[in-house]
Amino acid sequence: MINIVFLESLKTQFSTLSKSQQKIAKYLLDQPQQFAIKSAGEIGKAVGVSETTVIRFCYSLQFNGFSEMQKTVRENLLLPKSSLDQYYSNKLELVNQPHFFTNVMDQDCHNIKRTAEQIDEGQFQKAVHHLIQAKQIFITGLRSSFAAAHWLSFTLGLMRKNVFLYKPDTDDLILTLDRMNDQSVFLAISFHRYLKETVKMAELAKNQGATVIGITDSPVAPISQYADVVLTISQPEKSTLDAMPSLFSLLNALVANVSVQNKEQFEKRKHQYETLDVDHLFCD
DSSP states (O other), X not given: OOOHHHHHHHHHHGGGSOHHHHHHHHHHHHOHHHHHHSOHHHHHHHHTOOHHHHHHHHHHTTOSSHHHHHHXXXXXXXXXXXXXXXXXXXXXXXXXXXOHHHHHHHHHHHHHHHHHHHSOHHHHHHHHHHHHHOSEEEEEEOGXXXXXXXXXXXXXXXXXXXXXXXXXXXXXXXXXXXXXXXXXXXXXEEOTTOOHHHHHHHHHHHHXXXXXXXXXXXXXXXXXXTOSEEEEOOOSXXXXXXHHHHHHHHHHHHHHHHHHHTHHHHHHHHHHHHXXXXXXXXXX
16 A cells, blocks of 8 residues: 555656556556565566666656665555554444454454465475574564464464563563574564564574564565565555454464474473373363
8 A cells, every 4th residue: 555645646647657657657556565675677577668667767756766766665655544543444344234243253364365375385484494493482573463472482382492482571682682693583573563673673683693584564564674584464454453363373374384394392392291290270
């Protein structure tokens, strides 16, 4: 979704563009995410024009070059309405329909299916591989992402040892980073509006040699510049709250794959739990 001011500006100038440049403008309007991550040559190839034409298109819109325009597209792509506003707007559309809860859950099912279809399997398998091979795993997610990060650290910790949840309110950042090395994985959950603290920690973890796995909602989200593996949960709108069912489903798929691919470690962990006397901890 492109910011409305940027969108209207482009539409206003559309008629002044050459036919070749109009092809590029239409590509930008239809696929802003692709425009934000592809090179000028790749965009030209996609629409059937030369790389030079793409660069001239940028000049015609008063940019100093392709890089400046692409940066503007990224900034506008990542700055739609607030997550809470988007969440509320989506629910207002359903309020006058019967079976409100069913409709909300149907939306969740649709988003989960959409995410499953769009996840890059190669990136997913890389993430699983790193989660199995790592000597230690550090996980973080703040604000609306904290619940998912907590669940992942707990559940993954049942499958293997040395899984840690970083909590900035109680954990020391410097000491946590000092424990990271090239045998560590740092997994960060970062959704719009992309907390600087999460992104900065990903950068610092990478500097320590850790493999960084980013779970986010856009291929051009800030976390992606430091991530070795990126898993993207694309939503029609930037509603972080609406992304949660898809996020938990993806995390569950990660944990499930780790458990079946790392069967020996899983059996060892299961044996440890079964041999502990925990009857006094549970009612049933």
